Amino acid sequence: MHRDAPKKDVDEADLKVGKPKSYAAGIPGVAVSLRRGVEQMGVTRTALALRLLNQRAGFDCPGCAWPEPREVDGEKRKLAEFCENGAKAVAEEATRRRVDREFFATHAIADLRDKTDYWLGQQGRVTEPFVLREGATHYEPISWDAAFDLVAGELNGLASPDEAVFYTSGRTSNEAAFLYQLLVRSYGTNNLPDCSNMCHESSGAALAASTGIGKGSVTLADIHHADLIVVVGQNPGTNHPRMLSALETAKGNGAKVLAVNPLPEAGLMRFKNPQNVRGVVGEGTPLADEFAQIRLGGDLALFQAVGHLLLQWDEEAPGTIVDQEFVKSSTYGYEDWAKNLLEIDWPETEKATGLPREQIERVARMIATSERTIYCWAMGLTQHKHAVPTIAEIANLALARGMIGKPGAGLCPVRGHSNVQGDRTMGVWEKMPESFMDALDREFGITVPREHGWDTVDSIRAMRDGRGKVFFAMGGNFASATPDSDVTAKALSSCSLTVHVSTKLNRSHVVHGTTALILPTLGRTERDVQESGPQFVTVEDSMSQVHASRGRVKPASEHLISEVAIVCRLAERVLGADHAVPWRSFEKNYDLIRDRIAAVVPGCEDYNRRVREPDGFVLPNSPRDAREFTGTATGKGTFTVSEFEYPEVPAGRVLLQTMRSHDQYNTTIYGLSDRYRGIEDGRRVVFVHPDDLAELGIADGEIVDLVSEWRDGDRRAPRFRAVSYPTARGCAAAYFPEANALVPLDSVAEKSNTPVSKAVVIRLEPHQHS
Ligand SMILES: Nc1nc2c(c(=O)[nH]1)N[C@H]1C(S)=C(S)[C@@H](COP(=O)(O)OP(=O)(O)OC[C@H]3O[C@@H](n4cnc5c(=O)[nH]c(N)nc54)[C@H](O)[C@@H]3O)O[C@H]1N2
Numbered sequence: 001m002h003r004d005a006p007k008k009d010v011d012e013a014d015l016k017v018g019k020p021k022s023y024a025a026g027i028p029g030v031a032v033s034l035r036r037g038v039e040q041m042g043v044t045r046t047a048l049a050l051r052l053l054n055q056r057a058g059f060d061c062p063g064c065a066w067p068e069p070r071e072v073d074g075e076k077r078k079l080a081e082f083c084e085n086g087a088k089a090v091a092e093e094a095t096r097r098r099v100d101r102e103f104f105a106t107h108a109i110a111d112l113r114d115k116t117d118y119w120l121g122q123q124g125r126v127t128e129p130f131v132l133r134e135g136a137t138h139y140e141p142i143s144w145d146a147a148f149d150l151v152a153g154e155l156n157g158l159a160s161p162d163e164a165v166f167y168t169s170g171r172t173s174n175e176a177a178f179l180y181q182l183l184v185r186s187y188g189t190n191n192l193p194d195c196s197n198m199c200h201e202s203s204g205a206a207l208a209a210s211t212g213i214g215k216g217s218v219t220l221a222d223i224h225h226a227d228l229i230v231v232v233g234q235n236p237g238t239n240h241p242r243m244l245s246a247l248e249t250a251k252g253n254g255a256k257v258l259a260v261n262p263l264p265e266a267g268l269m270r271f272k273n274p275q276n277v278r279g280v281v282g283e284g285t286p287l288a289d290e291f292a293q294i295r296l297g298g299d300l301a302l303f304q305a306v307g308h309l310l311l312q313w314d315e316e317a318p319g320t321i322v323d324q325e326f327v328k329s330s331t332y333g334y335e336d337w338a339k340n341l342l343e344i345d346w347p348e349t350e351k352a353t354g355l356p357r358e359q360i361e362r363v364a365r366m367i368a369t370s371e372r373t374i375y376c377w378a379m380g381l382t383q384h385k386h387a388v389p390t391i392a393e394i395a396n397l398a399l400a401r402g403m404i405g406k407p408g409a410g411l412c413p414v415r416g417h418s419n420v421q422g423d424r425t426m427g428v429w430e431k432m433p434e435s436f437m438d439a440l441d442r443e444f445g446i447t448v449p450r451e452h453g454w455d456t457v458d459s460i461r462a463m464r465d466g467r468g469k470v471f472f473a474m475g476g477n478f479a480s481a482t483p484d485s486d487v488t489a490k491a492l493s494s495c496s497l498t499v500h501v502s503t504k505l506n507r508s509h510v511v512h513g514t515t516a517l518i519l520p521t522l523g524r525t526e527r528d529v530q531e532s533g534p535q536f537v538t539v540e541d542s543m544s545q546v547h548a549s550r551g552r553v554k555p556a557s558e559h560l561i562s563e564v565a566i567v568c569r570l571a572e573r574v575l576g577a578d579h580a581v582p583w584r585s586f587e588k589n590y591d592l593i594r595d596r597i598a599a600v601v602p603g604c605e606d607y608n609r610r611v612r613e614p615d616g617f618v619l620p621n622s623p624r625d626a627r628e629f630t631g632t633a634t635g636k637g638t639f640t641v642s643e644f645e646y647p648e649v650p651a652g653r654v655l656l657q658t659m660r661s662h663d664q665y666n667t668t669i670y671g672l673s674d675r676y677r678g679i680e681d682g683r684r685v686v687f688v689h690p691d692d693l694a695e696l697g698i699a700d701g702e703i704v705d706l707v708s709e710w711r712d713g714d715r716r717a718p719r720f721r722a723v724s725y726p727t728a729r730g731c732a733a734a735y736f737p738e739a740n741a742l743v744p745l746d747s748v749a750e751k752s753n754t755p756v757s758k759a760v761v762i763r764l765e766p767h768q769h770s
């Protein structure tokens, strides 16, 4: 097997387009995960790594945030509690490929800039700190001490701490995240943008207003016992494959599944579970009982129409659909909401959703007759201009039917990064509440700034305009993950210093400030030994379960230090040796960090003991635990009244969503196979409905430029292959991050400021050869 990194970059001429699949996983999934493991890690490392993945004595999967089964719910973990894509995530991290001195000596930065994200990521793990000095053509090695001095010098030389930006991606452990925000706030700013700003920020904004807590209200056991699971704007077969097992269990218990999506995703249609006999040899389990092929951005219209029907049917037979008792005792604003939905415009609703009225009535009937409904959603809802009202409308339905805080029912925003939710709990947010700041001040005897900082989009604006001067990233790939790639590239290049704490090479290392640093760190899978002995870290999954994760694989290089160590050593340099926070002691023993988390973070009392329980513990959540909504402005579950709204598309244009293939983790491209959608050996494709292609006069297979139209002008992404595909009419799809250049920086969701990555108005132009 080849463990060498690919020398050749992607050649889009090799692209093959086949038929999309109608089911997910099964034997091909197992085979792919083993092959990718052995290619990158070799046989022994693959066996060790996969044996420990998501086991109680092992490490948390660095893939998605889907929870593991818990003993207290009477549930067992399978010997292989991971999925094809989790195994790929591990293979990527535990790879034997290396980006070392020799690599940077042979590759000038200018050459690296021309490579795809795929090629860059495949080169492997960074082995020691590297610096790109002003005007230099190559990165060169630098000692850890010199690197920290360089960062501290720049930070302490700024006119104000608010000229620095501190980004976080959602893989960082709770311990590292807690110390990181403490460092940033001790230094003097709340400029703490994170990947969540581009991800579930809209869910947080909507739910905080509706239920008082920006998180979901279900556990895995609830999913297993629901009688209706609505999966909307989410592709679990690719992005949360272990969720398919949960859906299969629920279906075994009699649940129905309603899928709402513009694409007939294989994982929503049928599932072959490799862990049972039927999955291996049989037909598998049909998943969606109803598939509503909605237009991009049509969900608000759909859920308003459903609300209208529920109210109408309840009026015909009072109390049969609306949970009057719950509405009376625990909610606020029901009358206004009902009044707003008294009449709806059916032709407009059909136009917005692309769904016939009969189907909307069928969907509403499923929701009306369910006794235990769970709503699951992801990026298909959050990355729209009207994302916050759309999610609030789902919360309205759940409130009206009393579907929050009872077994088998609730709201379930399915998180992305494995610890994105935990990072927030630990204080990584540009606008943490006053009470959290007070607790920090009290615990450490410091005074942290209160003024809100910049989120991701505001940080790009600030760097573009010269107000942001130093960019520091705890993980992630800011240059590729953010919208408006050209604007972001200019913003980063105008910084005096860009610093990335990374495991692997990525575009953000080659789109850099005047000086740039790569600080390589240990990954989730790796052993972390400090002065007091081997350490573990903790993470929080999508269902607020906090638990330990122990790395067990030998680190990629002896020069790597942990994220905790990086933060502690940098803090000493930036804040001085006599700073009030005992940074040095935290690096030696992570228990001491957890004691502080216990003192500061709500719900984390007795943290050190509770995270040592076999499954850790679940954070308190008053809507889920007690049907209490004390966090809202009204103190009750709050209905939201929203205007009818959907994206307008001028004639001759289509609406583009940017999404993930089956072979990538965000900007880390594992490979070139989106096999469920029939794409192999290439990524520059645009999926369009055959009738739309015909109307636009574009042939299936033709090479086109995608041109996005926005009020400040056009943006162009060249050379995409048009692929005739059964998506909803008027809608198109291309992969992230190739299509990010098309997402205008100012096209953001109201209230959450999340980039609108799922509704870009584009035209297709035949590509002109130059
Ligand atoms: N293997 C793997 N796992 C991952 C990731 C990965 O890249 N690879 N990324 C992780 C992260 S950070 C996240 S946030 C999650 C993302 O998980 P998803 O949200 O599943 O990711 P996307 O690929 O963006 O898919 C969006 C889905 O929503 C649908 N959709 C798009 N627009 C609309 C709309 O307007 N209405 C409706 N109803 N549907 C719509 C799309 O057709 C698609 O099926 O996955 C996490 N897990």
Ligand SMILES: Nc1nc2c(c(=O)[nH]1)N[C@H]1C(S)=C(S)[C@@H](COP(=O)(O)OP(=O)(O)OC[C@H]3O[C@@H](n4cnc5c(=O)[nH]c(N)nc54)[C@H](O)[C@@H]3O)O[C@H]1N2
Residues within 6 Å of the ligand: 168, 169, 170, 171, 172, 195, 196, 198, 199, 200, 379, 383, 416, 417, 474, 475, 476, 477, 478, 481, 482, 483, 501, 502, 503, 504, 505, 506, 521, 522, 523, 524, 563, 658, 659, 660, 665, 666, 667, 668, 736, 737, 739, 740, 743, 757
């Ligand atoms: N157009 C478009 N844009 C999008 C999206 C979309 O759907 N469409 N989705 C958005 C979403 S949901 C998200 S969450 C963001 C993701 O944005 P990011 O989180 O910034 O991006 P990733 O690709 O997940 O980051 C990958 C890099 O993280 C580093 N890394 C991996 N593991 C570790 C670790 O353990 N520690 C450290 N320090 N570094 C590590 C590696 O160097 C790797 O190259 O992108 C957003 N951008």
Ligand SMILES: [Mo]
Residues within 6 Å of the ligand: 195, 198, 199, 200, 415, 416, 417
């Ligand atoms: Mo995400």
